[in-house]
Amino acid sequence: MPPEVSRPSAPVDIAAGIAATAVGGAVAVYRGAERLPVLGGLLHQARTGLAARGERALEPAKAAVAGIAVQIVERVLDQLDLNELVRTRVDLVGLANEVVDGIDLQAIIRQSTESVTAEVMTDVRSQGERADDLVSGFVDRLLGRDRD
Missing domain, CATH: 1.20.5 (Single alpha-helices involved in coiled-coils or other helix-helix interfaces)
Incomplete structure (x- = not known):
């Protein structure tokens, strides 16, 4: 029988629920503010710029993760006997x-x-x-x- 997994306590569940509700409300308010005649265009432009800047900032991290993944796959393949794997797993x-x-x-x-x-x-x-x-x-x- 697997060991029992401990669950977060009720106060943690309640705090997570409150945080999710607050974030959802903030998103709804922001979307409404983006529809305002003068302020909306500026907010949309700022959000688009921040999103593009964040995407550019993630590129080096994506490249590093991809490089690590390639090295892991190569090491796993080096440890495998592919002929034996095919013989045992393929009809x-x-x-x-x-x-x-x-x-x-x-x-x-x-x-x-x-x-x-x-x-x-x-x-x-x-x-x-x-x-x-x-x-x-x-x-x-x-x-x-x-x-x-």
Whole structure:
């Protein structure tokens, strides 16, 4: 059984609720103030400028966190035997079957045999024509005909 997690006391819950309500109210008042004719434009411009400044200030922190994350991932990958991980966690036979099912072997065989068949038929025709010419020449010589 896991150890019991201690909960904040009721006064802390009440204080958090009061703070959330106050912040929500302040946000509502500020949004209303931004709609005022003269003051609203200045407030909106100030808020936009502060947001942009805060975003620029966060860029170095984001870059540092990204660099640390890359180093952590590289160290974890250095500790892993990816071949063993794949062998134990991936259904290689199922994956191979899925790949083979995705390949249209009949079409591949049909295309390859069509080209071979076409080449063979061309060769047979040309050999038949040469044989026909040979027989025709022989018969012409036998019968004493002139070939032009």
